[in-house]
Amino acid sequence: MEDLLQYLFSGISIGSVYAVVAIGLSMLYRSTELINFAHGEFAMFGAMGLVTLWGQFKLPLPLAFVLTVAGVSMVGILFERFAIRPIKDPHPISLVIITVGASIVFRGVAMVVWGKDPVALPSFSSHGSIEIAGAVIVPQSLYIVAAALVLAGSLHLFFRYTLQGKAMTACAVNKKAAWLTGIPSARMGLFAVLISSGSGAIAGIFIAPVTMNTYDMGTMLGLKGFCAAMIGGLGSLWGAFAGGLLLGILECFGAGLISSGCKDAIAFVLLLLILYLCPGGLFAQKQADRF
Amino acid sequence: MDKKLVHNLLFIAVVAVTGMVVENIYLLQIMTFIGINTLLALGLNMLMGYAGQVSLGHGAFYGIGAYATAYLSGTLGISPWAALVCAIVLSVAVAFVVGRPTLKLSGYYLGMGTLGFGMIVHILFREAGSITGGASGFVGIPMLTLGPLSFEGGRNYFYLVWTVVFGAIFLCKRIIDSKTGRALAAIHGRENAAVALGVDAHALKLNIFMFSAALGAMAGFLYAHFVLFISPDSFGFMASVKMVTMVVIGGMANVWGALIGAVVITLLPEVLHGFADHEMIVFGLILMGVMIVMPQGLTQGVIERYARYKKRA
Amino acid sequence: MHGIRKEHENLLLQVKGLTKQFGGVKAQDNVSFGVEQGSVLGLIGPNGAGKTTLFNMITGVCVQDKGEILFNGHAIESMPVHKRVAAGIARTFQNVELFPGMTVLENVLVGMHVRLKSGFWGAIIRSPRVVKEERIAREKALEILEFTGLLSYADRIACDLPVGRQKTAEIARALATDPLLILLDEPAAGLNRIETQALGALICRIKEQGITLMLVEHDMGLAMEVCDKILVLDRGEAIALATPQQITNDQKVMDAYLGEEFQCLN
Ligand SMILES: Nc1ncnc2c1ncn2[C@@H]1O[C@H](COP(=O)(O)OP(=O)(O)OP(=O)(O)O)[C@@H](O)[C@H]1O
Ligand SMILES: [Mg+2]
Numbered sequence: 124m125e126d127l128l129q130y131l132f133s134g135i136s137i138g139s140v141y142a143v144v145a146i147g148l149s150m151l152y153r154s155t156e157l158i159n160f161a162h163g164e165f166a167m168f169g170a171m172g173l174v175t176l177w178g179q180f181k182l183p184l185p186l187a188f189v190l191t192v193a194g195v196s197m198v199g200i201l202f203e204r205f206a207i208r209p210i211k212d213p214h215p216i217s218l219v220i221i222t223v224g225a226s227i228v229f230r231g232v233a234m235v236v237w238g239k240d241p242v243a244l245p246s247f248s249s250h251g252s253i254e255i256a257g258a259v260i261v262p263q264s265l266y267i268v269a270a271a272l273v274l275a276g277s278l279h280l281f282f283r284y285t286l287q288g289k290a291m292t293a294c295a296v297n298k299k300a301a302w303l304t305g306i307p308s309a310r311m312g313l314f315a316v317l318i319s320s321g322s323g324a325i326a327g328i329f330i331a332p333v334t335m336n337t338y339d340m341g342t343m344l345g346l347k348g349f350c351a352a353m354i355g356g357l358g359s360l361w362g363a364f365a366g367g368l369l370l371g372i373l374e375c376f377g378a379g380l381i382s383s384g385c386k387d388a389i390a391f392v393l394l395l396l397i398l399y400l401c402p403g404g405l406f407a408q409k410q411a412d413r414f
Numbered sequence: 415m416d417k418k419l420v421h422n423l424l425f426i427a428v429v430a431v432t433g434m435v436v437e438n439i440y441l442l443q444i445m446t447f448i449g450i451n452t453l454l455a456l457g458l459n460m461l462m463g464y465a466g467q468v469s470l471g472h473g474a475f476y477g478i479g480a481y482a483t484a485y486l487s488g489t490l491g492i493s494p495w496a497a498l499v500c501a502i503v504l505s506v507a508v509a510f511v512v513g514r515p516t517l518k519l520s521g522y523y524l525g526m527g528t529l530g531f532g533m534i535v536h537i538l539f540r541e542a543g544s545i546t547g548g549a550s551g552f553v554g555i556p557m558l559t560l561g562p563l564s565f566e567g568g569r570n571y572f573y574l575v576w577t578v579v580f581g582a583i584f585l586c587k588r589i590i591d592s593k594t595g596r597a598l599a600a601i602h603g604r605e606n607a608a609v610a611l612g613v614d615a616h617a618l619k620l621n622i623f624m625f626s627a628a629l630g631a632m633a634g635f636l637y638a639h640f641v642l643f644i645s646p647d648s649f650g651f652m653a654s655v656k657m658v659t660m661v662v663i664g665g666m667a668n669v670w671g672a673l674i675g676a677v678v679i680t681l682l683p684e685v686l687h688g689f690a691d692h693e694m695i696v697f698g699l700i701l702m703g704v705m706i707v708m709p710q711g712l713t714q715g716v717i718e719r720y721a722r723y724k725k726r727a
Numbered sequence: 728m729h730g731i732r733k734e735h736e737n738l739l740l741q742v743k744g745l746t747k748q749f750g751g752v753k754a755q756d757n758v759s760f761g762v763e764q765g766s767v768l769g770l771i772g773p774n775g776a777g778k779t780t781l782f783n784m785i786t787g788v789c790v791q792d793k794g795e796i797l798f799n800g801h802a803i804e805s806m807p808v809h810k811r812v813a814a815g816i817a818r819t820f821q822n823v824e825l826f827p828g829m830t831v832l833e834n835v836l837v838g839m840h841v842r843l844k845s846g847f848w849g850a851i852i853r854s855p856r857v858v859k860e861e862r863i864a865r866e867k868a869l870e871i872l873e874f875t876g877l878l879s880y881a882d883r884i885a886c887d888l889p890v891g892r893q894k895t896a897e898i899a900r901a902l903a904t905d906p907l908l909i910l911l912d913e914p915a916a917g918l919n920r921i922e923t924q925a926l927g928a929l930i931c932r933i934k935e936q937g938i939t940l941m942l943v944e945h946d947m948g949l950a951m952e953v954c955d956k957i958l959v960l961d962r963g964e965a966i967a968l969a970t971p972q973q974i975t976n977d978q979k980v981m982d983a984y985l986g987e988e989f990q991c992l993n
Contacts, residue, residue, distance in 0.1 A: 158522055158525075206702055206706065209706050210705075210706060210709060212709070213709075214709060215468070215521060215522060215525070216462070216468055216658070216662055217662065217705050217709040219468075219470070219525065219655075219658070220655075220658065220659055220662055220701060220705045221701075221702050221705045221706065223655050223659075223701070224698045224699070224701035224702035224705065225698065225702060226698070227694055227695075227697060227698030227701065228694070228695050228698035228699055228702070229698075230694060230698075231692065231693070231694030231695035231696075231697075231698060232695055234691065234694065235691050235692060235695070342651070346529070346533065346651070349526060349529075350530070353523075353526055357522070382541075384537075384540070384541040385537070385541060387533075387537050388533070388534050388537040388538070388541075391529075391530040391531075391533040391534045391537075392530075392534060394526060394527075394530040395515075395516075395527060395530045395531065395534075398515075398516070398519055398523060398526065398527045398530070399515045399516075399527075402519060402523055585851055588850055588851050588853060589847070589850050589851065592845070592849070592850030592853075592857075592861075593836075593839075593840060593843050593845060593846075593849075593850065593861070593864075594846070594847055594850045595850070596829075596833060596836055596837050596840075597837060597840055599826065599828070599829065599833075600826050600829070600837045600840075603826040603827045603828060603829065604824050604825075604826055604827070606788065606820075606824060607820065607824035607825070607826065608826070608837065609788065609808050609809070610786055610788060610808060610812070610818055610820075610824075611812060611817070611837055611838050611840060611841075611900065611901075611904060612808070612809045612812030612813055612840050612841035612904055613809060613837070613840050614807070614809040621847050625847075
């Protein structure tokens with residue numbers, strides 16, 4: 124019983140990270156129809172940035188946080204400007220290769236800058252862990268869950284209530300019509316990349332104290348983020364959130380009850396099941412193809 | 415004589431002569447890898463280039479071919495040639511089971527589905543340690559022999575691989591200019607219309623998926639008995655992406671494009687060794703650069719550029 | 728009693744109580760009718776009446792919510808599309824859907840797909856039988872092109888032809904499936920007068936071959952000329968099925984659909 128509760132808590136904590144990664148991917152897809160295979164690398168940059176600024180340079184945590192997010196968003200913008208925008212007639216396969224190419228470049232850069240050895244970071248605060256019915260919650264887990272909730276909530280408000288957010292939604296629904304009503308779709312795309320890479324960085328920052336941080340930590344994180352986004356329905360904010368949580372929880376139960384080796388496979392098995400059974404994701408409305 | 419036939423014979427002659435002339439073992443090895451990669455690209459090109467269906471998980475079939483022969487001939491000690499048959503049958507069977515539901519998807523969803531499949535197989539290779547040797551890899555794959563002929567030397571293996579490549583090219587061409595090839599092109603162009611004309615699109619896609627799985631397994635077999643040591647990382651997500659890249663860089667829907675893609679993607683890392691730590695960065699940048707500048711692939715891109723240049727001159 | 732039975736035997740296609748709903752839109756509402764062997768049935772109705780949807784359900788690209796479809800005496804409503812084509816149902820599309828990058832001849836050859844026996848292995852082995860089948864297919868495709876007047880365009884890229892030719896090429900491609908019934912979705916849309924006349928003549932020649940046709944048509948002149956009967960759809964309902972003469976005299980139809988156009992004609 125305690126074990127199960129422990130799995131649940133760990134699952135929610137890791138699931139929140141997946142949720143943040145998935146939200147970044149999903150929001151970018153929604154506005155630009157781009158699936159970014161380099162998204163996990165933004166999270167890696169987030170973690171590595173924190174390692175340097177907070178871990179090494181000993182900057183105050185909030186300052187390190189802001190600088191890291193800003194820096195990674197800059198990388199995201201450069202990436203959009205020089206790799207995505209120049210393509211006139213983007214074919215999905217070309218975009219896949221370009222973003223995978225970018226992920227290789229990012230990983231290469233990280234390897235040169237931070238080396239190949241994993242680095243650990245201490246938790247954000249030195250509070251002791253909390254015990255509920257025998258299961259332990261470390262404070263970092265709470266920060267992660269809170270960060271995910273705050274991020275998803277503010278994005279929700281942003282899309283719902285700000286002009287900019289509504290314009291982005293309009294672009295997502297129909298680019299041409301949005302353009303005709305005077306919404307600059309190129310700027311919306313840039314904005315989407317900003318949100319996406321920024322939230323990627325946030326995922327990396329919050330996960331940094333609970334994992335070993337290496338130059339190649341982003342790949343798996345990115346792929347699992349996809350699975351989560353697909354499970355919830357590509358393009359949906361709360362879908363991505365729920366998909367991430369579900370994935371995290373199932374993973375922890377799988378690791379605990381079956382074997383820790385198969386943990387990584389769970390995400391992909393889940394992905395296939397979703398694709399076969401309800402391809403639009405768990406929370407999608409049905410839509411028919413037209414002839 | 416037929417112009418095409420002349421071209422083909424010329425190509426075979428060039429490869430044969432190269433194999434005879436080149437003495438350097440390293441070069442022979444590289445060219446053997448080019449052959450193996452060409453097989454991979456050919457198979458995937460049938461699926462992506464002709465049938466228009468993306469797969470981001472084809473590394474799995476490559477791996478299934480390699481691990482099947484490793485286990486059967488290495489651990490169980492049966493003849494590698496019998497293992498080859500088993501490897502292909504297994505790979506095709508897996509393709510059938512996985513392809514049936516997966517090929518109902520399209521676009522990004524198909525990409526994600528195949529990606530998921532590839533990752534699961536990759537994780538299986540890593541976790542089923544008692545059969546595959548786990549993350550540290552499989553040691554003890556026997557060398558290939560055929561009667562008195564040993565494929566130990568670099569040269570014999572080179573010929574073996576390229577003979578298989580010629581065979582595969584021949585098969586692909588036969589499929590392409592047949593009723594099946596026409597139907598594939600029709601599906602690629604307008605699936606609705608093809609279906610309305612009586613093409614069983616799903617069955618046809620599945621056929622081609624299985625065909626490319628067979629070629630992938632063949633390549634895996636040749637790879638395993640060539641390097642004699644395999645580990646899961648050769649068949650993971652990056653391997654699948656590398657295959658896609660070969661197809662796209664070479665130019666889709668073109669048998670020779672697969673060859674060119676294989677040449678580029680095999681040679682690039684070798685050439686880039688000089689960059690040492692910066693190898694990954696340069697490789698990624700080249701990949702991005704080619705796709706940004708020539709989204710239709712190197713072959714087509716260079717031809718078009720050349721034509722434009724000639725017009726201006 | 729006997730007479731009714733006799734009539735049923737002559738029906739190539741029989742649709743009973745077909746219903747289809749897209750969200751809140753009733754695209755087909757309990758539609759029933761029959762098409763006599765060797766006849767031409769026109770299908771008219773305002774935009775969004777459900778004409779294309781009806782074709783989609785007869786060909787099988789879209790599945791009905793309710794209802795039966797009998798073709799040549801067999802229930803086909805649960806057959807997959809390719810089996811229905813093999814059984815003898817061919818179609819053209821409202822928006823031309825020729826295969827990009829393929830010549831007219833190749834387009835027609837794709838149409839023969841269901842009639843060619845050789846499969847995947849046949850392609851690889853390429854036995855003399857397969858080679859012969861392929862040669863005969865080519866000859867037959869050329870015959871069809873001649874029949875439709877496209878022979879001189881055989882090796883042109885189909886999508887580069889003018890719209891009129893493209894529409895004809897689609898008909899040729901449908902003929903290549905060797906059908907008993909052809910469904911033409913607005914074949915005259917976008918054609919000029921002369922092309923429309925040629926189309927009318929082609930439809931009559933197809934009919935002379937013993938092939939049954941259904942066509943969706945907004946051009947009333949053409950519909951009156953070539954159709955034996957006309958089925959009027961309005962908001963998913965079949966409101967009339969009668970000869971062209973009767974249709975023009977039917978008050979209900981004129982209200983629903985012909986109102987303006989009828990006045991224009993006068
Ligand atoms: N796949 C679909 N999904 C949702 N609604 C559909 C779909 N196909 C058709 N409809 C709706 O069904 C109704 C009938 O459409 P249909 O295309 O059959 O009309 P039509 O008679 O062919 O019209 P037109 O003269 O414009 O071609 C329309 O309201 C259309 O919007
Ligand atoms: Mg219509």
